[in-house]
Amino acid sequence: MPSIRYGQYLRDTTLVAQSISYNKLAPGITRDTQGKIIPYVAQRIRLQGVDIYRLLKNYTKDRFLEQVKAVLPLAIYMSLFQIFILNRIVEPALSITFGMIGVIIGLMLFIEGLMQGLMPFGETIGNLLPKKSSLPSVLMIAFLLGVGVTFAEPAIGALKTAGQIVSVEKAPYLFALLNDWSGALVLMVGGGVGLAAVLGTLRFLYDWSLKPLIYLSVIPALLVTLYALNDPELEKILGLAWDCGGVTTGPVTVPLVLALGIGIASSAGKGNTKLSGFGIVTLASLFPVIGVMALAIYVRETVPVATILAAANPVATPVGDLPWHETSPGSDIVLGMRAILPLVAFLMLVLRVMLREKIANAGVVTYGIILTLLGMCIFNLGLTHGLSSLGAQTGGLLPGAFTHIPAMEESPLYLYLLGLMIVLLFSWLLGFGATLAEPALNALGVTVENLTQGVFKKQALIRSVSLGVAFGMAIGVAKIIFDLALAHLLIPAYLLALVLTHFSTEEFVNIGWDSAGVTTGPITVPLVLSIGLGVGGAVGVVEGFGILAVASICPIISVLSMGLLAKYRAGRNAREEAACVDIHA
Numbered sequence: 001m002p003s004i005r006y007g008q009y010l011r012d013t014t015l016v017a018q019s020i021s022y023n024k025l026a027p028g029i030t031r032d033t034q035g036k037i038i039p040y041v042a043q044r045i046r047l048q049g050v051d052i053y054r055l056l057k058n059y060t061k062d063r064f065l066e067q068v069k070a071v072l073p074l075a076i077y078m079s080l081f082q083i084f085i086l087n088r089i090v091e092p093a094l095s096i097t098f099g100m101i102g103v104i105i106g107l108m109l110f111i112e113g114l115m116q117g118l119m120p121f122g123e124t125i126g127n128l129l130p131k132k133s134s135l136p137s138v139l140m141i142a143f144l145l146g147v148g149v150t151f152a153e154p155a156i157g158a159l160k161t162a163g164q165i166v167s168v169e170k171a172p173y174l175f176a177l178l179n180d181w182s183g184a185l186v187l188m189v190g191g192g193v194g195l196a197a198v199l200g201t202l203r204f205l206y207d208w209s210l211k212p213l214i215y216l217s218v219i220p221a222l223l224v225t226l227y228a229l230n231d232p233e234l235e236k237i238l239g240l241a242w243d244c245g246g247v248t249t250g251p252v253t254v255p256l257v258l259a260l261g262i263g264i265a266s267s268a269g270k271g272n273t274k275l276s277g278f279g280i281v282t283l284a285s286l287f288p289v290i291g292v293m294a295l296a297i298y299v300r301e302t303v304p305v306a307t308i309l310a311a312a313n314p315v316a317t318p319v320g321d322l323p324w325h326e327t328s329p330g331s332d333i334v335l336g337m338r339a340i341l342p343l344v345a346f347l348m349l350v351l352r353v354m355l356r357e358k359i360a361n362a363g364v365v366t367y368g369i370i371l372t373l374l375g376m377c378i379f380n381l382g383l384t385h386g387l388s389s390l391g392a393q394t395g396g397l398l399p400g401a402f403t404h405i406p407a408m409e410e411s412p413l414y415l416y417l418l419g420l421m422i423v424l425l426f427s428w429l430l431g432f433g434a435t436l437a438e439p440a441l442n443a444l445g446v447t448v449e450n451l452t453q454g455v456f457k458k459q460a461l462i463r464s465v466s467l468g469v470a471f472g473m474a475i476g477v478a479k480i481i482f483d484l485a486l487a488h489l490l491i492p493a494y495l496l497a498l499v500l501t502h503f504s505t506e507e508f509v510n511i512g513w514d515s516a517g518v519t520t521g522p523i524t525v526p527l528v529l530s531i532g533l534g535v536g537g538a539v540g541v542v543e544g545f546g547i548l549a550v551a552s553i554c555p556i557i558s559v560l561s562m563g564l565l566a567k568y569r570a571g572r573n574a575r576e577e578a579a580c581v582d583i584h585a
Contacts (some may be wrong), residue, residue: 028546038103063112070523071387074434075100076112078394081426086320086397087413088389099386106379107522110154114245117368120360122256122348128355141350142201146194146257146284147187148343153250153378155525156186157459158337165392165533170311171236171543173300177238181299188295189244197257200280210279210510214501217286218494224293225487234296238486239545241292245285246548247525249517253284279510281517285552328384336377344369378520387523388530395534395544398423399481406539423481424474430531431473431551434524435466441519448511461515464562468555469519473528475545475554480535486546493553500560508563515559516552 030038047055079090090096120469122145129138150156159178168175177185200214225242228234257280324331351357359365399405402412412419435441445458479489501509528547536544 012169025489048228055073063108064104067111070438070521071100071104071107074261074430074523074527075390077430077433078390082397085413085422085426086394086401087190088397090393090432091145096390097386099382099384099389102378102385103387103523104381104382105376106375107154108156108375108380110375110379113371113373113375115368116370117370118252118256118347120365120368121351122349124357125347125350125355128357129350130291132355137354139198139534141354142197142257143194143365144346146197146253147190148346149188149253150193151186152252152339152343152376153248154252154376154383154522155247155250155520156189156283159185159244159529160246165537166543167537168309171233172305172308173296173303174236174240174300174543175235176294176303177237180308180311181295184295185244185292188291189248189288190290193248193253193257193284193290195287196283197282199283202259203279210513211501211506211507213279213283214286214509214513215498217283217290218280218498221286221289222491222494224290225491228293228296229485231300233300234293235485235487236543237293239294239543239549241289241296241551242486242490242552243529243545243547244288244292246516246520246552248284248288249281249520250522250525257284264393279514282510282513285517285520304503329381332380332384333377336373336380340373340376372373372499383526387526391527391530392534395531395536398426398477398531398535398540399538403515403539420481424478426533427477428470428474430527432466432470434527435469435519435555436462436526438519438521441465442517444511460562460566461511461559464558465519465555468515468558469551470555472551473547476528476532477535479546479550480532480541480544481539483541484537486549489546489550490553493557497553497556497560500557500564504560504563505567508560508567512556512559512563515555519555520548520552 027040030040032038082088082090125141129141134143159182166175166178191552202208203210203213225238228238348359351359396405400412401414401422402416404412414422441462442458445461448461449458475489479486501513504512525548528551529545532547533544535541
């Protein structure tokens with residue numbers, strides 16, 4: 001006997017429907033004097049102001065609110081903490097408020113433009129490239145695309161902002177990388193992302209396991225880290241190098257590179273595996289570490305400290321004497337155009353010249369590109385005056401809770417141990433809340449629940465990733481406060497992650513290592529960087545990088561551990577069921 005859900009029964013029995021003839025909806029047929037049918041020409045739709053408002057309201061409401069939910073709670077949390085716990089008002093409040101609004105509007109426009117303008121490029125090129133080009137050409141395009149999308153990442157602008165905070169006297173080579181060599185720095189990061197795109201594409205084509213690729217990327221990164229420990233100047237750059245891995249896995253790199261890789265695999269008939277799409281995020285966060293350290297070693301060997309100090313003098317030039325394109329808002333607009341326009345030109349060149357294809361829906365794509373460009377410029381403005389300013393201010397005030405800061409000319413607000421616990425708790429809650437606000441984490445949770453047939457629930461993944469980031473944030477802030485060596489934290493953590501990887505299944509390896517990428521979005525990265533540099537400057541530490549690095553490895557460990565626990569519970573339940581069957585038999 002057929003069954004029906006009670007909810008469906010209620011819908012079917014309470015539904016009231018009325019049939020309308022299509023002839024009543026369609027226009028009537030008119031004929032000319034000779035009896036021929038006159039084609040119907042629809043009248044041009046004329047919209048009044050209220051109609052345009054209603055359309056734009058429905059179009060932008062959800063997109064705007066999505067960014068508000070990600071930005072506003074963090075801004076309110078940091079502002080209230082600064083006012084009521086640190087006993088300091090937010091200054092300049094009006095500028096920071098408008099900056100945060102700029103971040104929200106800029107991200108809304110940027111992501112919408114990305115979906116309408118740049119994503120169709122990646123999907124079209126990914127589907128057509130293998131059919132019209134050889135494999136070496138395909139891999140070259142994947143590499144160049146990986147380089148290009150790195151320049152277009154919104155969080156890349158945070159590195160330039162961070163370079164203005166680093167002291168050239170205390171860390172000359174770190175200062176040089178973030179200022180005089182900033183273009184080369186981003187290029188090396190992009191080269192790492194490009195190599196990740198190549199290996200990810202090959203993995204899609206040949207169905208490679210992710211485990212060997214993890215071993216081949218983590219081990220060289222750890223060896224370079226050990227080498228840097230022997231040089232005090234290179235050791236100061238380790239935090240920047242490992243943090244650059246988190247900067248790359250943002251809203252531009254992941255969708256575009258994945259669209260290209262999955263498109264290539266699908267056109268080759270190998271894109272339907274349940275793990276398609278995993279792995280590139282992991283590789284894109286590891287290879288830049290090696291690239292940045294290679295550049296640091298080169299600069300260390302070829303550029304004397306005296307040259308760096310002499311070149312740093314123009315940085316102290318009064319703001320009024322600088323050209324318009326080197327001060328905000330001119331510099332923010334130039335950075336936005338420099339990030340988007342070359343990427344669009346490259347994608348268009350590949351599509352028109354190499355593939356000889358026209359742009360489908362050219363009007364919509366053009367509209368998307370304009371939104372992307374406008375959104376990037378507005379986001380850069382908001383980043384400079386809002387997000388980074390608030391993060392640096394709060395970070396600079398945090399140590400005042402437990403120690404004396406000469407610039408504040410005040411005694412510590414609390415007893416040392418109590419103040420230290422307040423600061424670490426603030427960092428923990430900030431990491432937990434920022435991770436919950438990342439929309440990519442929810443999407444990953446749904447994928448995980450489907451892949452594991454419900455064994456690993458969506459909420460379990462979200463909790464494990466959020467807890468990992470929270471503890472990573474707290475440990476990272478403690479690293480800066482106590483001036484701990486970053487290598488002493490990362491090397492044991494990554495070795496533990498490699499051990500867990502060895503015992504984990506392929507599904508959880510893909511999920512666990514990619515979970516670190518979803519935590520470093522365009523909001524989290526600038527905020528964490530500015531807080532770290534603010535804390536470092538307040539306590540007199542040479543550099544304040546490294547929080548992102550620790551906050552990236554901790555969720556990997558937590559997710560892999562949860563996966564092994566779920567595997568153990570599933571096996572135990574299976575053994576108990578088998579034992580019950582034997583007893584009954």
